[in-house]
Amino acid sequence: MEHITLLLGIVIITALVFDFTNGFHDTANAMATTISTGALKPKTAVAMSAVLNLVGAFMSVEVAKTISKGLVNEEGIQPEVIFAALVGAILWNLLTWLVGLPSSSSHALMGGLIGAAVASAGIGAVNGSVVVTKVLIPAVAAPIVAGVAAMLAARLTYKLGNNVGEKTSAKGYKAGQIASAGLVSLAHGTNDAQKTMGIITLALVAGGALAPGSNPPVWVIVSAGMAIALGTYLGGWRIIRTMGKGLTDLQPQQGFAAQTSAASVILASSTLGFSLSTTHSCSGAVMGAGLGRKGGVVRWSTATRMFVAWGLTLPAAAAVGAGAEYVMRIGDIGVAAVTVFLVGSCLAIWLISRRQVVDHHNVNEVDAEEPGVVTTAIAAVAVPPAGTTAAVTDEDLKATIPAPNAHASGETPTAPAAAV
Numbered sequence: 001m002e003h004i005t006l007l008l009g010i011v012i013i014t015a016l017v018f019d020f021t022n023g024f025h026d027t028a029n030a031m032a033t034t035i036s037t038g039a040l041k042p043k044t045a046v047a048m049s050a051v052l053n054l055v056g057a058f059m060s061v062e063v064a065k066t067i068s069k070g071l072v073n074e075e076g077i078q079p080e081v082i083f084a085a086l087v088g089a090i091l092w093n094l095l096t097w098l099v100g101l102p103s104s105s106s107h108a109l110m111g112g113l114i115g116a117a118v119a120s121a122g123i124g125a126v127n128g129s130v131v132v133t134k135v136l137i138p139a140v141a142a143p144i145v146a147g148v149a150a151m152l153a154a155r156l157t158y159k160l161g162n163n164v165g166e167k168t169s170a171k172g173y174k175a176g177q178i179a180s181a182g183l184v185s186l187a188h189g190t191n192d193a194q195k196t197m198g199i200i201t202l203a204l205v206a207g208g209a210l211a212p213g214s215n216p217p218v219w220v221i222v223s224a225g226m227a228i229a230l231g232t233y234l235g236g237w238r239i240i241r242t243m244g245k246g247l248t249d250l251q252p253q254q255g256f257a258a259q260t261s262a263a264s265v266i267l268a269s270s271t272l273g274f275s276l277s278t279t280h281s282c283s284g285a286v287m288g289a290g291l292g293r294k295g296g297v298v299r300w301s302t303a304t305r306m307f308v309a310w311g312l313t314l315p316a317a318a319a320v321g322a323g324a325e326y327v328m329r330i331g332d333i334g335v336a337a338v339t340v341f342l343v344g345s346c347l348a349i350w351l352i353s354r355r356q357v358v359d360h361h362n363v364n365e366v367d368a369e370e371p372g373v374v375t376t377a378i379a380a381v382a383v384p385p386a387g388t389t390a391a392v393t394d395e396d397l398k399a400t401i402p403a404p405n406a407h408a409s410g411e412t413p414t415a416p417a418a419a420v
Helices: 001-037 042-056 062-070 079-098 105-121 128-160 166-206 218-234 237-246 254-271 278-292 300-328 332-353 373-379 394-400
Strands: none
Touching: 001 042, 001 105, 001 166, 001 218, 001 254, 001 278, 001 332, 001 373, 042 218, 062 218, 062 332, 079 105, 079 300, 079 332, 105 128, 105 166, 105 237, 105 300, 105 332, 128 254, 128 278, 128 300, 166 218, 166 254, 166 278, 237 278, 237 300, 254 278, 278 300, 300 332
16 A cells, blocks of 8 residues: 555656646747747746646646546556656657657647556557547647638738738737737646646546546646646747747737637637647647738748657657556566656756757747758749849849959940849
């Protein structure tokens, strides 16, 4: 019994660590566009998001029920399985944070849980219908729905603001961005904080501390809300940079459209109990808003890397979770080995991140993306629009300057074709 109690304590602490990483990993979802457009200062933005994440954690427990009661069968699941799942989720969160890629903390957690459960009790331990209807379908639908909604909303905002001065319009939409960013933060608390509540509740049931089918206790709700709020306040600056500046360049109108659309999708999913990825929703909304402005573009090389990370999240976390569960079958030594591996890996990732620090001072600085082969080729053969001239290089300018004795010798200087 003492062993189970100690292991249960380790699992609860690890779950709160995951919740903490979820907070700083997903801060970008709410505040990246607000920071990139200058609507709020970086530290003010993350502080506001942290408070609203905490408030949102108390608003619903529907998603927590999906995790604790629906995803896997509670019978036969041991605390070791929950611990293994959290190891996979935490490491995936930290790796994607290190490279600045927005990925789903929710899917990392579910992937780890599925992998560990299958390794422990077989494929029958996972409720396939729940995985499909409440995880996979929302994962595909959320970015598409949010993206289309944000694109249409951005076009509408520009159309409505045609008769308003640019400065006045930007100022108004910056205020709107602050309100919509608060809504996203609140929605994030109602969705993501509950995932940790659900995993802790599942661990308590597995350890015999709660009866099967129980709702999250109050202390679980409070501790999960505090953990995600603290992580949010520290800010995942690497991912904020990618989502705010790396995917597209947003104006206040687009930022408002993206955040409002994402918040609507997230809140709807929380009400229905769908364990939606807020990252997928917000990233899709940012890309949709980027395309909603005339002349707006999306940096597809960055988006492609992000899509690849999305596709790898479930299987990668599942593989690590399954491996950790296999090692822990040894007993106490296995649990200790997995714990040391987790702590050591987290420390190594943090040390690597110190080589190139990204914080609130340089979060809006991003290297310009090199044009691709297709873009370069099109630019080389494109005919300039009527009324414009092609770019003139330094060599062209030198060619237009007559030589010192050109007029004396009767020569007529000629201009290069590109300058005509």
